[in-house]
Amino acid sequence: MCSTCGCNDDAGVRVDGRSVTGLTLIANPAHDPHSHPHDHPHSHPHGHDSDVHPTETVLFEQSLLAHNDLLAARNRGWLEGRGIRALNVMSSPGSGKTTLLVRTLTECALTEFALTASGGRMPFAVVEGDQETSIDADRIRATGVPVVQVNTGAGCHLDADMLRHALDTLDPDPGCTVLIENVGNLVCPALFDLGEAAKVVIVSVTEGDDKPRKYPHMFAAADLVVINKSDLLPYVEFDVERCASQARQLNPNVDVLVVSATTGAGLDGWYHWLTRPSGAIRGDATRGEANPGDTDAHYYTHY
Amino acid sequence: MHELSIASSLVDTIRDRTGERTVASVHLRIGQLSGVLADALRFSFEIAAANTALEGAELILEQPAGRIRCRTYGLDSGLVDQFLLCACGSADVQVTAGRELDLVAVQLAAVEAAG
Missing domain, CATH: 3.40.50.300 (P-loop containing nucleotide triphosphate hydrolases)
Structure with missing residues (x-):
């Protein structure tokens, strides 16, 4: 369950890289527009005018012992x-x-x-x-x-x-x-x-x-x-x-x-x-x- | 020593989400009744973060004080030590704050593209 709003969304739930069905330990990425996976890696040249990504905040709101x-x-x-x-x-x-x-x-x-x-x-x-x-x-x-x-x-x-x-x-x-x-x-x-x-x-x-x-x-x-x-x-x-x-x-x-x-x-x-x-x-x-x-x-x- | 386990797990958890993006700061909520020592955690975090995208990241620690609610009279009060006692003498209290041990958010560094 999402610890930010209490909604339930199993998609994208991982613990040490393994998928865990039925439990969500991370805040629902859908609620944080900045934490969605980008469709391209950030290490390559972009080839467009903007060569600086804005600073991103990734919300977690989860227990350290999760x-x-x-x-x-x-x-x-x-x-x-x-x-x-x-x-x-x-x-x-x-x-x-x-x-x-x-x-x-x-x-x-x-x-x-x-x-x-x-x-x-x-x-x-x-x-x-x-x-x-x-x-x-x-x-x-x-x-x-x-x-x-x-x-x-x-x-x-x-x-x-x-x-x-x-x-x-x-x-x-x-x-x-x-x-x-x-x-x-x-x-x-x-x-x-x-x-x-x-x-x-x-x-x-x-x-x-x-x-x-x-x-x-x-x-x-x-x-x-x-x-x-x-x-x-x-x-x-x-x-x-x-x-x-x-x-x-x-x-x-x-x-x-x-x-x-x-x-x-x-x-x-x-x-x-x-x-x-x-x-x-x-x-x-x-x-x-x-x-x-x-x-x-x-x-x-x-x- | 458990701070090192917690710091290692913290670094793994963040890297699962942010990959190799450089992390500028990590925001934690460590309650004063949580059993985790802020200084020990800072020390352990430096070790756990070494040679990763989290190396050098600033640790921002929010440290909520302990608070209890007395079940006998419904009084809310702050705590000065670990003993969960209301001023009325009752130990029948509920902890309302201070046990937090949370990863709140992570700030990623701005990335300057090579081209």
């Missing part, structure tokens, strides 16, 4: 069409993302109950994002769950195109949950939609309870904040309530859980959250209101 957002929307459609729920798990390096995933997969994914509930199909698959190495993917693979590692090289975040390639390789079973472990970074991944159903932000107690204040974009985008390494609370100065209230000031609808992926404390709440319907896990204020009638909401405010 390209990523389009690919993310495609991913979201692809995932929803297969009944797959993707969760974008983000945190600083070393907060325990992989430990939480390994424990979750060990305790949930391969139990007889989980396999029966999913009709014998694998209920989980994992995408691991790191700048380098397959260390994390190797840890996940050891649990028996399908995993694909994305190495971003110099990149500091996963983007929708990377997830697309990862999903092509992973080929997750319909109906499963894909856990996407983003590159350890509390800044950049917040901006890049991957097509996930929800964003999970993990903060560990050793990082300090002021993380939401320091990295407001990440916490404002979160649907669930998991405070990890609760077993270390006696040894560090970390005020759980302060951290949770800062996160809620940034996003009043966010769910907060306190867990220890090492000892297993609090993981019941995490497993319960994982089984909630998609509509109930979206806590991002930008994605709409809190879920009225959600009787489980209290579950995530008590530790």
Whole structure:
């Protein structure tokens, strides 16, 4: 749809040179008399009196993240069409993302109950994002769950195109949950939609309870904040309530859980959250209101 | 660092439309709640635009301040930081400005023909 006037015109829509039917990310060229394609290139001599073209303004009026957002929307459609729920798990390096995933997969994914509930199909698959190495993917693979590692090289975040390639390789079973472990970074991944159903932000107690204040974009985008390494609370100065209230000031609808992926404390709440319907896990204020009638909401405010 | 990804994508998007025409200026709207730093974006844009028709183009940045509307009392107010709080203390607010991250328009340089 044209972002200037809201009209719909599929003609001439391109993303990186590829035609995209049904979506228009650029303003309709018909509304800008100067942006229509010229029928001759401008580098050759014109052979007429006017040898200076007037300055042209080309209107775009599109999001800078339009390209990523389009690919993310495609991913979201692809995932929803297969009944797959993707969760974008983000945190600083070393907060325990992989430990939480390994424990979750060990305790949930391969139990007889989980396999029966999913009709014998694998209920989980994992995408691991790191700048380098397959260390994390190797840890996940050891649990028996399908995993694909994305190495971003110099990149500091996963983007929708990377997830697309990862999903092509992973080929997750319909109906499963894909856990996407983003590159350890509390800044950049917040901006890049991957097509996930929800964003999970993990903060560990050793990082300090002021993380939401320091990295407001990440916490404002979160649907669930998991405070990890609760077993270390006696040894560090970390005020759980302060951290949770800062996160809620940034996003009043966010769910907060306190867990220890090492000892297993609090993981019941995490497993319960994982089984909630998609509509109930979206806590991002930008994605709409809190879920009225959600009787489980209290579950995530008590530790 | 995400500014570099954004700048590269910006250069690609513009070149898709304007080809090899020399670009004089690029007009962006970067809200103060958007998570994109203007200085970092300028720096990244120089790198991304090097050796393309956008090299040397001026970046014109419009930076709308954050604004919220309180759902409790319907008050509109500006923001001084990232915390989405109304003066009444309520966090039940809707962001009405400041999250913009838009490519508005591009000015192409006048072309002098060789003949």
